[in-house]
Amino acid sequence: MTVVCVDAGTSLIKAVRYDATGRELGVERRPTVVRTFADGRSEQDMGEVWAAVVDAVRAVTAGDADSVRAVALTAQGDGAWLVDRGGRPVRPAVLWNDARAASVVERWRADGVLDEAFRRTGSLGNSGLPHAILTVLRETEPDAVAAAHAALTCGGWLFLQLTGVLGVDRSDASAPWIDQRTGTCEPDLVALYGLADLAHLVPPLIEDAGRVQPLTADIGLPPGIPVVLAPYDIATTAIGSGATAPGESVSILGTTLCTETIIRPADAVPGPDAPPTGLTLDLGLPGLALRAFPTLAGTGVVDWLVTLLGLPDAAAVTTLAAQAPAGADGVTVLPYLSPAGERAPFLAPAARGVVAGLSFAHGPAHLARATLEGLAHVVRDCLDAAPAGRPDDPLHLCGGGAASELWAQVIADVTGRTVTRTADSQVGAKGALVVASAALGDHPDLASAASDLVRERDRLAPDPLVRDLHDGRHQEFLDTRAAVVHA
Structure with a gap:
């Protein structure tokens, strides 16, 4: 059957x-x-x-x-x-x-x-x-x-x-x-x-x-x-990537970059000092809720760069980016290109994209690298805004952008987290299968269903040689945003 x-x-x-x-x-x-x-x-x-x-x-x-x-x-x-x-x-x-x-x-x-x-x-x-x-x-x-x-x-x-x-x-x-x-x-x-x-x-x-x-x-x-x-796609995709326990984190590299952490329902009510940001989703599943930061920046930014540079497809962006060094020789991209601005981890409907640090020494490869790194800094920004989670656990990557090994490695380097990628081509659908398997009694719970049905493809560890570089670049990213984006 x-x-x-x-x-x-x-x-x-x-x-x-x-x-x-x-x-x-x-x-x-x-x-x-x-x-x-x-x-x-x-x-x-x-x-x-x-x-x-x-x-x-x-x-x-x-x-x-x-x-x-x-x-x-x-x-x-x-x-x-x-x-x-x-x-x-x-x-x-x-x-x-x-x-x-x-x-x-x-x-x-x-x-x-x-x-x-x-x-x-x-x-x-x-x-x-x-x-x-x-x-x-x-x-x-x-x-x-x-x-x-x-x-x-x-x-x-x-x-x-x-x-x-x-x-x-x-x-x-x-x-x-x-x-x-x-x-x-x-x-x-x-x-x-x-x-x-x-x-x-x-x-x-x-x-x-x-x-x-x-x-x-x-x-x-x-x-x-x-x-x-099943729950709506950002939650079900997290389940399809294998995240079913409180503290596990996922980043969906799709139309929206959605970085999220599984939490317990008891932790869904924000504390009195918690800054207003992100979404808290009651999954309607036993013992699970989700803290999510679905940004308006995502793979559309890569598509924009494809058009801007006259490239054949998104894969050409990563090929070009590989020709520039980590840190893009000082070029910073704030990837807030949506007409609706940004909604996570901060709300700024008027936010717009910025390219900073350019000189005659820079070329298309630097812009490609800085765009991928800018999106990775968005992921780190959302991870920092999420509950503490389990930082020693891997960050599960999924969505169309996760097919790029270079982008996945950039995210590992910028966030300092080992990243995993699933072998399943359709992670949202696989998450729906996991939910259905538990709901229909084929497995006793989500965790056992995910363990049987979700397949891990690989793991990429952060490069320790660029760790300090990206820590400094992340602060520059935040400083640039503070100067030009009014949340």
Whole structure:
């Protein structure tokens, strides 16, 4: 028997079929269109996303659908996927990287709302979260908001399509709806955002026992087989990299650089002196929560450099970077290129990228090296903001960027942590498989499931010869940011 795992990313839907040992039997990919606008809006057609999922699942199971015993699902998080009472889309989905609510977030920061909410949710609000998006839509599209019955996330939308069950996983609901002190969605927290009149749009929580539901949609698979909703992608990818114990850290090198540490639920409530930053996710899984720093800087910065330098692909960036020495002969890149600025480990909607230290002695190789190092300094910045964790443990790397051995080594050198890379090509889907294996009783818990199903590829230790260099360069990175970015 096999399991199909769906990883619904922002720009790519992947369906992966696994055998009982966790071996990949097939992978199907379907691109999805992200519509961006000059004013910072970022949207997707919800019907197109669902159609891409169905097409990918049908393709990966073609001729062998009867062997499929379950479907597991993880998806992009945040945003606002509005549906009416019939479960139909009200308007296109507003995505996690949408910037239309930047002024709302700035007002909340000035009024102390962000700080007060952080003391309860453990998460610093940003413009891509549903509370900020709903605030803007209520003003700009009142008819759409009036027609809405629930503000779902991508995972909730796909779970609804697959099973007919409306709700949201705890990982998706944590920011901004869950009060970590009580573990529930508190009405006065919703009212804190000025959304008391829209409280009915907060979907019901799907608890751990409810994350398994029978398949009701016609997607070419046996009806009634279990559909397992895993936490949203940044959390499920951490699990797929092998991190299942409190203190273990992961960095996802993808569209967002997301550096995260597994914590105990008891540690999810921030202390009175904790600086407001990052996200705290209630995973809805026994004994586990997550402290996450999903930046807006990521592999898009590498793609930008590919275009800027006229290179054929991202691999050419690392080839070029290898021609420059560690430290890039003093060139520093602050990789804050998103129109929405930055959201972790600090919130600065107006943050912009900076290249510093250039002279006639520098060339494209220095810029390539400094870009990879700048992104590595972002990872270190997020690790420093996370709970202490277990610094002697390796930092798990995954995501598309982890395929670059040079970038992985740069991250090891800049952070001072030994890094590991998984042998699995689809880490988010593998994480969904691990969650499904525990939820369906194939393994007694996540740790044993990960131990059996996740395969380590290699480990890269930091080079002691450049340790002092990168410590000094990191301080220069922080000093440069302090001078030009106003958080």
